[in-house]
Amino acid sequence: MSLEGLNGESNGVEHANGRPSAERAPRFLEMLEERRYFDCPYCMTRISTVIDLGGGRNQSFTEDCEVCCRPIAIHVAIREEGIVGFLAEPES
Numbered sequence: 001m002s003l004e005g006l007n008g009e010s011n012g013v014e015h016a017n018g019r020p021s022a023e024r025a026p027r028f029l030e031m032l033e034e035r036r037y038f039d040c041p042y043c044m045t046r047i048s049t050v051i052d053l054g055g056g057r058n059q060s061f062t063e064d065c066e067v068c069c070r071p072i073a074i075h076v077a078i079r080e081e082g083i084v085g086f087l088a089e090p091e092s
């Protein structure tokens with residue numbers, strides 16, 4: 001009688017093993033973005049932008065300054081180890 005009860009408990013533990021793999025996905029997605037701080041080339045205020053590390057080895061995009069609202073051209077170089085080059089300049 002008591003042995004049957006123990007077998008039932010061990011079955012319940014095995015079913016719980018499927019969960020850890022699902023918890024890894026959100027962590028991996030966080031690593032694909034990095035926040036970078038820089039000085040606005042117009043008003044010299046320190047602002048930040050989020051860079052998509054999975055978006056290519058050399059990226060260029062335009063971001064409006066959150067203080068003076070002027071367009072800033074941002075160039076980023078990305079390698080396996082992360083961001084290796086960063087340039088923010090006035091968009092001409």
Ligand SMILES: [Zn+2]
Nearest residue numbers: 040043065068
């Ligand atoms: Zn600015």
